[in-house]
Every structure is written in C-alpha cells, then in structure tokens.
Amino acid sequence: MLLTSLGGRLVRLVLLLFAVAVASFALMAASPVDPVNAYVGADIAAIGPEQRAQIAERWGLNDPPLERFFDWLGNVATGDLGRSATFNAPVTQVIGETFRASLALMAVAWLLSGILGFALGVLAGVRRGRLADRVVTWWAYVLASAPTFWVGLLLLYVFSVAWGVTPLCCAVPVGTLAGDVTLLERLHHLLLPALTLSVIGVAPVVLHTRQAVVEALAADHVAFARAQGESSLGVVVHRVLRNAVAPALLLQFASLGELFGGSILAEQVFSYPGLGAATTAAALAQDVPLLLGIALFTTVFVFVGNQLGDLVHSRLDPRVRIRPSGRRHRAAPAPDGPPVAGTVPTEAR
Template identity: 30%
Template sequence: MWKTILRRILIMIPELIILSVIVFIISKQLPGDPFTGSISPKTSPEQLHHLMKLNGLYDPWYQQYWNWVVHLFHGDLGTSYEYQEPVSALIASRVVNTFWLALLTMIMTYAIGLPLGLYAGRHEGKLQDTLVRIYSYMTMSVPFFVVLVLGCWIFGYGLNIFPTTGSVSPTANGFFPVLFSRLYHMILPATLGALFATSGITQYLRSGVIDAKNSNYVKTAKAKGVSTKNIYKHHILRNALLPIAAFAGYSITGLLGGSLFTEQIFSYPGMGLLFLNAVNFRDYTVMTALVLLYGFLSLLGTLLSDIALSVIDPRIRVK
C-alpha cells in the first residue's frame, strides 16, 4: 500500500501545477487591483501606476507566473498586498485558528452523528427513528448561514452566553487562560457547524445499519445465537461505516480549509475569512497560495478517504 500512496502523491504534482496555472490566470482577470483605495483615497493615478509597475502587475501573466514559481521554490510565497507581511507567515498565523475550530467541529460532528445514525437504524420505523429523521430533515432544509445567524443572535447577543467575535480574549494571559478563552470562543461556531454537518452522517449511517441488519450474514449470526450487542459491534457497524469512511477524508480537509460562512459571521480569524478578504481586496499572492493549498487538501482528502476505506474493510485496496 505504501507504494500506491507514494504513486498517488506523485500524481498530485502535475495536478497542482495545472491548478496553479488556472488559478493564476483567473485571478489576473478579476477587475480592479490591490492598490486602489487601499493606500489612501487621495492616491494619484501616477502613484498607482508606479506601484503596479513596481510589483510587476503589468507584465504578461506567464512572466508573472514564472516569477511566482521561482520564488515558490525558494520558499517564498510572496508578500500580501493588503497586510504587508509574508504570505507564508500570514497563512501560518491563521491556520492554527482554523485547525482548532476544525478539530472541535469534527469531534462534535461525529460524536453526535454516529450515535444518532446507529440509534435510528436500530429502531427503524419506530418513534425514535422518526424523531431522528425529523432532526436530519430540518438541518438539511435550513441554509447554513441562517443557522449561524440565528445561533449568533440568540446565544451571543440575546442570552449573551458566548462571544461572537475573535478567537481569544485580549485580556487572557498565560497558557491556561488563553486555552480556555480559545475554547470558549469556539464552542458556539463549532456546535452550530456540527449540528448542521451531522445530517449527512446520520442518514448515511442509518441507511447502512438498515441494509446491514437485513443482510444474510446478520441473519446467520442471529441463527447461531450471537448476541445482539456483538452483532452490531462486529458485523453491522463495520459495514455501515463504509459510506462514512468514504467521506471522512473530504470532511477533514474541508474543515481545514475553513468555513467562509462561519468565520465571516463570527469574525473568526481563520483561513476562510482570510481567503474572502483576499478576493475582496484583490490580494493576488494570498489568493493563489490559498487556492493551491485548498487544491492540495482536496487531493489529500481523496487519498485519506481511500485509506480509511481500506482500514475498515481489508477487502478494499487503495489503487
């Protein structure tokens, strides 16, 4: 399997190169520039022209791309036009916030979704199953940004239980105060994101459990006198988790990419908010680096999903 993983990683290289070229061309076609209005409203056209020329923005796109690649191989992703700091340092400062929010959201998503799906599938057609399905349909039918806005308004402004902006309180000093403050800021957005994300996991696992418990090998195990607990643990759950494992890699890398809605509504300084600001301010260097990172995460998600499938079901091999 290690040879296959290495081969898949090598295949990512030309895919990322093609992606970087496409992103570079599209970003240069966006109207506007990174300097107009960002320095001073009184900046003269001559000064803007000088800045554009100084930064090579008048060069042909292929020349700009080549210069970007040369700097990339030297470990330089460029300097942000908006924040005036190295792109690598800017992303590194935001990826920490996104990672912790993504980790908490993912833990809560699976902690809620897996028991609900298993519970609904085990009680198919009963009241318990109906209640879980109603919950799933409600979370699927309501737009995500509506859930975020309502949660922010009710628990943030109405009840004033959780903070609605930032990632750490300015008054927090020391390791443990900063840790608790960071966790406190993440609870509300992570909970809302988890509640929204559990619907897919719940429905997939419920369907998997229903299919598995009606299969011949489960009926055979029951006929042999195997306990219900062992049947669900060793036969039903393993096979029902296959659809969940198929999307696990995408879920992990998708969360690491940051949520535009969550980070925008809660003013959470993560990767999603950074990308949105980069598009708004035509920060080409940040845009290109982030899209390339997102592309890598998507390809990595595919590989992780395949590996997870092969771990759960040894009959499946990564090819």
C-alpha cells in the same frame, strides 16, 4: 508496491496543484476588480497617477498575465509563495499563523460532527421506519439544506444575544493579550463557531451511516446470527458497527473541503481570526499572492485528507484494496459467499 503507490499519489498531487494554480490565476487575471483600487481602498481619490503606477509596479501588475504567472510559478517551485499586500507579510507566514487558529476550530467541529453524526446514523438505521428514524432523518435533511451563515447567525442570536452564555465574537476576550488568555477562555470562544460547523457537517454522516446500517442489518450473516439467538445489541455491536464505521470515516475525511469552506463563513459570522477570515480579506482586497497560496494550501489539505480516508477505509474493510495508482477497488467475493462460522471450506474437505 508501497513506493509505487506513494509515487502515483505524489504525481497526482503535483498535477492537481498545477491545474488549481492555472485555474486560480486565470480567475484572478479575469477579475473585473482593479487590484490597485482594492489595495488602496477608500483613499483611492487621494492617489495620483504616479503613485498608482508605483503601486502597480511594486506588485508586478504592469507585466502581461502570462509572464506574471510563470514568474509566480517559478517562485512557488522554490517555496516562495510571494508577499501578501493585505497583511504586508510573506504568504507562508500568513497562512501558517491563521491556519493555527482555524485548525483548532476545524478539529473540534470535525470530531463533533463525526461522533454525533455516526451515533445518530446508527440510531436511525437500527430504528428504521420508527419515530426516532423519522425525526433524525428529517433533522438531517433540514441541516443539509441550511446555509452555514444562517445557522451561525441563529446560534449567535440564541446563545450569545438572548441567553448570553457564549461570547459574541473573536477568538479571545476583547482587549486581552493573546498571551494572557487561559485555555478555558479560548475554548469558551471556540465553542459556538465549532458547534456551527459541526451541526452543518452532521447531516451527510447521519444519512450515509443510516444507509450503511440498514444494508448491514439486511445481510445474510446478520440473519444467521439472529437465528442462532444473538441479541439485537450484540448484532449491532459485533456485526453492524464495523460495516458502518468504514464508509462513515471515508466520508468524514472526504468532507475536509466542505469543512474549510464552511469555516470561511463561520469565521465571518463570529469574527474569528482564522484562515477563513484571511481568505475573505484577501478576496476583498484582490490580494492575488495570498489567494493563490491559500488555494494551493487548501488543495494539499483536502488531498491529504482524502488519501487518509482511503487508507483508513482499506484497513477497516478488508474487502477494499488500494491499487498502486492510489485508487480503491472492492475485492470480488468468493462464488459461494463468505464461509459461515462452524463450517469447513470446500478446499479443506
């Protein structure tokens, strides 16, 4: 059973990677931007036809697109993603080095958005229709429609320009070697970009958690617990939180793709040298090998996050089962509903 489920997931991942590779390469081939002009930049006027032809030959741009695609796909199958023209280094090395910087940023933002969003969602659901619910819901809707770069610029102006409590840019102090930077200094530079990402990611968690709490409070077993004299705090802690945390975690793992997309904009606003900044640099320079490598890496990253979310959801919610194909389904309830504490099932009578 486990091997069948794992095999199904791997097959789906391979098919997904192939589809992403085809779509990404087709978009790169159809781009109106000349890769040679983008690679040379402002010095394009000083480049003669012979030098231009040598650059095109060096990066294999003279071959037909279909031939270039299959050559690249064959190299990917052996683990070679090519060489980045922007960074003059192997694509795997560039992704590994930049992702380490982005991982700390995304991990902090992911934890902050999950914890804060779940807490506010529970508060809004418990206080449904009251002032706290209206304030939290309004705030979540505003954040859901706010662009990441706008929130980043606003926080940058308030905390860095107006108050001067956070750095203006970068992952380490300007002019300081990376080996000489302390952990506290790294966290100081990480705080504002992570806050930007977490503020944007809070909104969907708040809204979904609030709805899950409202549905849980309307359930029959909650009404029965209240009738037995259980306090409101006891009802929330023992009967509501578990029903609310499962969909919140599923949504949190499913938001890894949005988190990565937001990190691209946040890293540009704060000049943070992570994978998002490398993606922007590769796009501006039409660095096809690096862009394709980042597309494949992001696909694996998001796919693994979704699968982890499914597994965690199935563990927290016993009604959810994972089929061998990897898809989730909810087990059908018994005809008479769940047994109530203190009663004897019909089969045992």
